[in-house]
Amino acid sequence: MSKLLEIALGIVTGIGGFLEAGSLATAAQAGAAFGYQLAWALLLGVVCIAFLVEMAGRLAAVSRHTLPDAMRERFGIAFFLVPLVTVALVSFLVLASEVGGVCLALQFASGVSLRWWTIPVVLLLWLFLWKGTFGLVEKGASLLGLVTLAFVVGAVRLHPDPGKLAAGLLPSLPHQDPASYWFMAVSIVGASVSPYLFYFYSAGAIEDEWDEDYIPINRIIAGLGMTFGGGVAVAVLVCAALVLHPAGIQVDRYEQIPLLLASPLGRAGFWLFVASLGVACFGAALEIALQLAYLAAQGFGWRWGENLRPREASRFALVYTVALPLAGLLIATGIDPLKLTVFSMALTALSLPVTVVPLLVLMNDPDYLRERTNGWISNTAVLAVSVVACIVALVAIPLELFGS
Amino acid sequence: MALHRMGPHRMELGREVLDQQVIDAHDRQIGRVDGIALELRPGKPARVAYVVVGGTTLLWRLHRGLAAWVERRLGGEGHPARIPWRQVVKIGLDVKVAVEAEQSPASRWERWIRDHIVSRIPGA
Numbered sequence: 001m002s003k004l005l006e007i008a009l010g011i012v013t014g015i016g017g018f019l020e021a022g023s024l025a026t027a028a029q030a031g032a033a034f035g036y037q038l039a040w041a042l043l044l045g046v047v048c049i050a051f052l053v054e055m056a057g058r059l060a061a062v063s064r065h066t067l068p069d070a071m072r073e074r075f076g077i078a079f080f081l082v083p084l085v086t087v088a089l090v091s092f093l094v095l096a097s098e099v100g101g102v103c104l105a106l107q108f109a110s111g112v113s114l115r116w117w118t119i120p121v122v123l124l125l126w127l128f129l130w131k132g133t134f135g136l137v138e139k140g141a142s143l144l145g146l147v148t149l150a151f152v153v154g155a156v157r158l159h160p161d162p163g164k165l166a167a168g169l170l171p172s173l174p175h176q177d178p179a180s181y182w183f184m185a186v187s188i189v190g191a192s193v194s195p196y197l198f199y200f201y202s203a204g205a206i207e208d209e210w211d212e213d214y215i216p217i218n219r220i221i222a223g224l225g226m227t228f229g230g231g232v233a234v235a236v237l238v239c240a241a242l243v244l245h246p247a248g249i250q251v252d253r254y255e256q257i258p259l260l261l262a263s264p265l266g267r268a269g270f271w272l273f274v275a276s277l278g279v280a281c282f283g284a285a286l287e288i289a290l291q292l293a294y295l296a297a298q299g300f301g302w303r304w305g306e307n308l309r310p311r312e313a314s315r316f317a318l319v320y321t322v323a324l325p326l327a328g329l330l331i332a333t334g335i336d337p338l339k340l341t342v343f344s345m346a347l348t349a350l351s352l353p354v355t356v357v358p359l360l361v362l363m364n365d366p367d368y369l370r371e372r373t374n375g376w377i378s379n380t381a382v383l384a385v386s387v388v389a390c391i392v393a394l395v396a397i398p399l400e401l402f403g404s
Numbered sequence: 405m406a407l408h409r410m411g412p413h414r415m416e417l418g419r420e421v422l423d424q425q426v427i428d429a430h431d432r433q434i435g436r437v438d439g440i441a442l443e444l445r446p447g448k449p450a451r452v453a454y455v456v457v458g459g460t461t462l463l464w465r466l467h468r469g470l471a472a473w474v475e476r477r478l479g480g481e482g483h484p485a486r487i488p489w490r491q492v493v494k495i496g497l498d499v500k501v502a503v504e505a506e507q508s509p510a511s512r513w514e515r516w517i518r519d520h521i522v523s524r525i526p527g528a
Binding site: 064065069072073076077078080081130131297300301302303304309310311314315317318321 | 422423424425426432433434435436438457462465466497505513514515517518521522523525527528
């Protein structure tokens with residue numbers, strides 16, 4: 001494959017794969033409640049995830065190790081268990097959120113309650129992983145995910161004031177309801193910096209057999225893919241700020257959310273919203289279920305690979321075969337998918353130091369990266385965002401849960 | 405590097421061997437180096453006897469009481485694979501051993517799950 005095509009596909013993957021239940025819900029909620037004021041949190045999260053994805057790709061290209069693989073051998077089993085369990089737990093909650101998102105899209109489309117959709121949705125997701133290849137999951141889901149560009153069209157049609165949007169990119173203190181403001185801020189960061197993104201990316205780099213020649217390609221894909229992807233999330237925030245915020249509509253009124261696109265784009269907008277939600281969450285669910293299997297298999301040294309048949313990597317296949325129905329079960333119990341999503345994103349932010357610091361240690365270890373170790377800018381940026389997000393989450397989550 | 409081609413050489417077992425990926429003769433992953441066993445010989449220097457893969461080895465490194473309990477419950481199923489050091493052919497990105505995954509006790513669970521669960525699902 002030519003390098004140019006590979007770069008283009010990589011960027012498309014970043015754009016089509018960026019939006020999922022978490023980034024959609026948090027951006028919509030923030031826009032509805034605070035207008036453009038929380039755009040800075042989105043910017044912070046996108047910069048941070050671009051750095052992290054680039055690192056995971058560089059680690060794989062130089063050391064030929066996936067992230068869990070390198071962590072296990074560098075830190076030993078006792079320490080490795082901490083990020084392993086944390087990432088698995090957070091990813092599982094995010095997986096359930098994505099399953100909930102697909103079911104919610106089907107509820108919008110059919111009028112049948114989302115709980116009834118869990119079984120067919122889980123079965124279809126599982127079938128994709130059972131029969132599909134890595135290319136199908138990664139490229140297929142992201143190409144379909146381009147439907148989420150509808151939000152960009154919607155945002156442009158609403159004629160946002162660029163000056164006001166730019167002002168939102170600078171952090172500012174809230175005029176009202178500080179507890180919910182900070183909770184949303186950390187949820188947005190958590191949604192952008194979901195660990196499944198860079199864990200999945202590192203496994204993908206190994207599945208695609210990257211070597212050191214891929215370092216420049218990796219930098220372009222990570223940088224542009226995540227930036228443009230983040231642009232789609234900004235578009236969601238703009239739509240919410242211009243449609244829901246002036247009308248005083250909160251996102252937890254489910255029947256109102258499709259207005260995000262129905263308002264600027266009419267009847268087609270409703271269906272574009274439903275398709276965006278369904279496709280984005282479906283693609284993300286595939287990636288997260290697969291990432292859980294990667295995590296366990298690479299950490300414990302089992303045979304793995306989405307291009308192998310299930311019988312050739314039985315423990316690997318068993319992980320997603322068990323994880324998907326469990327995630328579906330959580331949704332079928334009637335838990336509110338939106339609350340679950342936003343809460344999972346805040347938890348992700350809280351757990352960032354645990355998932356990010358071991359990666360940073362590896363990225364500064366010449367045993368793995370030789371002369372390609374991190375520079376101080378990426379180290380500082382990622383460390384600062386994770387530590388600050390964790391501290392704010394530590395305060396904001398109890399306030400949100402128990403009221404102020 | 406292939407071990408038999410190496411001259412006198414010092415190797416830090418904890419850094420270069422422990423917790424590394426183990427692959428079989430056909431480059432199939434079969435587990436990780438969960439433990440390393442030394443043979444203590446009276447009057448002579450100790451030497452590495454085998455690398456230990458799977459079973460309850462990992463648990464022993466995490467929690468002795470839990471490991472002992474699991475071992476009693478599982479009996480022979482909990483026994484790890486002991487791969488003699490002379491069968492370790494290469495230590496590089498992975499630890500390559502002259503073993504067939506299909507026959508090795510290290511792949512016991514992989515085979516059991518394949519035969520009893522995964523193969524029974526259509527399309528596996």
